[in-house]
Amino acid sequence: xxxxxxxxxxxxxxxxxxxxxxxxxxxxxxxxxxxxxxxxxxxxxxxxxxxxxxxxxxxxxxxxxxxxxxxxxxxxxxxxxxxxxxxxxxxxxxxxxxxxxxxxxxxxxxxxxxxx
Amino acid sequence: xxxxxxxxxxxxxxxxxxxxxxxxxxxxxxxxxxxxxxxxxxxxxxxxxxxxxxxxxxxxxxxxxxxxxxxxxxxxxxxxxxxxxxxxxxxxxxxxxxxxxxxxxxxxxxxxxx
Numbered sequence: 001x002x003x004x005x006x007x008x009x010x011x012x013x014x015x016x017x018x019x020x021x022x023x024x025x026x027x028x029x030x031x032x033x034x035x036x037x038x039x040x041x042x043x044x045x046x047x048x049x050x051x052x053x054x055x056x057x058x059x060x061x062x063x064x065x066x067x068x069x070x071x072x073x074x075x076x077x078x079x080x081x082x083x084x085x086x087x088x089x090x091x092x093x094x095x096x097x098x099x100x101x102x103x104x105x106x107x108x109x110x111x112x113x114x115x116x
Numbered sequence: 117x118x119x120x121x122x123x124x125x126x127x128x129x130x131x132x133x134x135x136x137x138x139x140x141x142x143x144x145x146x147x148x149x150x151x152x153x154x155x156x157x158x159x160x161x162x163x164x165x166x167x168x169x170x171x172x173x174x175x176x177x178x179x180x181x182x183x184x185x186x187x188x189x190x191x192x193x194x195x196x197x198x199x200x201x202x203x204x205x206x207x208x209x210x211x212x213x214x215x216x217x218x219x220x221x222x223x224x225x226x227x228x229x230x
Binding site: 047104108 | 147149151153157158159160161162163164165166171172174205207209211218219220221223224226
């Protein structure tokens with residue numbers, strides 16, 4: 001079974017700064033997907049970015065990018081030019097891609113606070 | 117843009133009562149999921165559903181839980197006899213292509229068991 005670890009329970013940065021949220025995972029699989037989900041105070045789960053394990057190129061979505069290190073089983077999220085609206089819980093998640101409707105395995109989350 | 121909807125947004129019930137949580141997935145989605153998030157904790161997978169049957173389930177999904185998609189539209193989670201520890205947010209999610217594994221979540225139902 002896979003596990004996902006987020007070692008930063010809470011982080012706080014100033015608006016416009018860059019922040020990196022860490023995530024490590026453990027799996028014996030070689031084909032999988034990794035995700036970052038954002039959960040604002042409304043508690044809606046919003047997909048921020050996804051990465052296929054077979055792709056070496058790091059995914060980017062506007063101000064959001066990842067640093068995917070497959071050998072180290074590390075998947076960090078970088079938020080550039082942080083905005084007040086980025087304040088939320090951020091969850092790292094793992095999905096096996098070998099077939100079958102496996103659910104996502106989530107980490108415990110990092111509460112990110114963007115200070116004005 | 118199509119979205120997953122869930123009703124009710126908040127359900128309060130007495131311990132021992134049955135509750136049904138409802139979800140309307142995006143129409144072209146084929147795989148459906150329920151997750152639970154106890155307040156302050158991580159999101160946990162409960163069950164997945166494909167082709168009108170359960171595909172996978174976690175150890176949390178015991179005999180008190182059931183799912184169905186009775187009319188090809190609504191996807192429901194039933195808890196037969198609620199316990200205090202069932203209080204949580206329950207999220208429904210859907211996935212169009214399993215290989216994509218990009219699940220779209222509903223806004224959640226907050227269940228409070230008194």
